[in-house]
Amino acid sequence: MRRALLAVGLAILGTVGATTQTQNLDKVEVHVLHVQGNVYMLVGAGGNITVQIGDDGVLLVDTSYEPMSSKVVAAIRTLSNKPIRYIINTHVHEDHIGGNAPIAKLGATIAGGNMGVGANTGAAIIAHENVLNRMSAPTGQQASSPSAAWPTDTYFTKKKELFFNGEAIEIIHQPSAHTDGDSIVFFRRSDVVSAGDLFLTTTFPVIDLQRGGNIHGIVEALNRILDITIPKDKQEGGTYVVPGHGRLCDEADVLEYRDMVTIVRDRIQDMVTRGMTLEQVKAARPTLDYDGQYGGKTGPWTTEMFIDAVYKNLSTKAKSQ
Numbered sequence: 001m002r003r004a005l006l007a008v009g010l011a012i013l014g015t016v017g018a019t020t021q022t023q024n025l026d027k028v029e030v031h032v033l034h035v036q037g038n039v040y041m042l043v044g045a046g047g048n049i050t051v052q053i054g055d056d057g058v059l060l061v062d063t064s065y066e067p068m069s070s071k072v073v074a075a076i077r078t079l080s081n082k083p084i085r086y087i088i089n090t091h092v093h094e095d096h097i098g099g100n101a102p103i104a105k106l107g108a109t110i111a112g113g114n115m116g117v118g119a120n121t122g123a124a125i126i127a128h129e130n131v132l133n134r135m136s137a138p139t140g141q142q143a144s145s146p147s148a149a150w151p152t153d154t155y156f157t158k159k160k161e162l163f164f165n166g167e168a169i170e171i172i173h174q175p176s177a178h179t180d181g182d183s184i185v186f187f188r189r190s191d192v193v194s195a196g197d198l199f200l201t202t203t204f205p206v207i208d209l210q211r212g213g214n215i216h217g218i219v220e221a222l223n224r225i226l227d228i229t230i231p232k233d234k235q236e237g238g239t240y241v242v243p244g245h246g247r248l249c250d251e252a253d254v255l256e257y258r259d260m261v262t263i264v265r266d267r268i269q270d271m272v273t274r275g276m277t278l279e280q281v282k283a284a285r286p287t288l289d290y291d292g293q294y295g296g297k298t299g300p301w302t303t304e305m306f307i308d309a310v311y312k313n314l315s316t317k318a319k320s321q
């Protein structure tokens, strides 16, 4: 039996290529979780997928790895037989866009067979224009994505609005954060935010320096999510937040993460201001009290890589001022 072995992780090729984990995707299952309202969360390998369903069809936020596509579609079909009309990409990494081409294509087949509306066009793929720029003109040695996977509908403003399945959906650009093309997706009626890799429960924030990531943008993104979310009175719940990787969260979880990221950033900023070298900063262990929860010595995004990236962001900024 042939098995699809490929690099699994945060797919920041070139930055973390040497440390990416391999995982056999044949064995990975896709689990479906109802978040609330019209919105569901699919969890498997790669990034989490958010699904919105209704009379108009199916909308996805992100598509995971390409070899996961048939399982992703099978999971969607347990929720809805309507055509897949929209795919929104939160950013450019392979673990979030890998299934774009096969899933978008399937959208066309279903639309043609059942609907007769927009047939032969496939599902529209929406993303910030920097996602298209990086997929269509990648730098370095990374192979370009096939054109069938490219966004068909890009935006370059602060926000793009969509009305689908009786629900207002806001697609909000967050400049220079995890990458330079991040979007937050807010389902207003269902009261669910899909955060992409701007918010993770599994590691310290991933900052893709090669693709325009910046620690300040991560903090701003987390604050933006907190502006949107409203907790249930003295209870868990209220607005739910689907992270790029990890478990379903609410405002309290984002608040805790935002505080952690802000504290660590400010510690490293202080060390940079005092003229400490990267080695001295690492030796001072600015993440120590959070290492148990978010740290790691192995895997695609280690504590050391996080400190490295933050240091580079902050020391570059200090020099330019």
Ligand SMILES: [Zn+2]
Binding pocket: 010, 091, 093, 096, 178, 197, 206
């Ligand atoms: Zn990512």
